[in-house]
Amino acid sequence: EDSWTAFEKLLLVQLVYKLQDNWSAISREMKKHPMISHPAEFFTQKNCAAEYKSLIEPLEIEAEIENENKKKSGDFSASLNDEHRMPPAAKLARMLYQERIRELKSMVSSTEQKFR
Template sequence: MASPFPGKHKAQNLCPMEPWSTREKLCLASSVQRSGDQNWASVIRAIQPYAEAGRPAGWFSQKHCASQYSLLLENTETPKRKRGERGEVVETTEDVIVEVLRKERIEELKKEIRDL
């Protein structure tokens, strides 16, 4: 029997309603930076230990991780290309995403420390 809400089931599988924490996004972006955005199995293995408490077993599915990373890419300005000594690119979009999330996570941790 067809779903009365076409496409709704797929959307829920791709993007659960619960937002990702900064920590989870930073782990995802760092893992993609190391493994690439085509090796989701490796990315998932690397980030599973960092899931927030209470996450369902399938939280880090390939589709969900790819969808979340796509959102990170959409919300990040593409860096102006900087060249190193030999012409290689020094800063990539992945680098920018990781750096932004790293700074955000540091601020969260500083706030938690102040609150204690």
């Protein structure tokens, strides 16, 4: 299957934060992580870069639109909550972290069901 798990996406985002756009190193780290669910060959440089781009692009576009709207309205108030002031990569990491927590809760719940 071609879809990435929440964990794999979160790991990817963390590696991009740590290693910037060194896709060779990112790919290598993804491949050797013990908790990945895909074969190592899945995590090519190209696949990692494409997945990151697909995750971050909508948030970058959203941030651009927000900035344009602020410029047009002249509203540069500091009253925005932390969520709106976060850089797109930080928003993405937060979203994926929350998704991973939901994924883990679901796994725990299904495991509990087996023992009832």
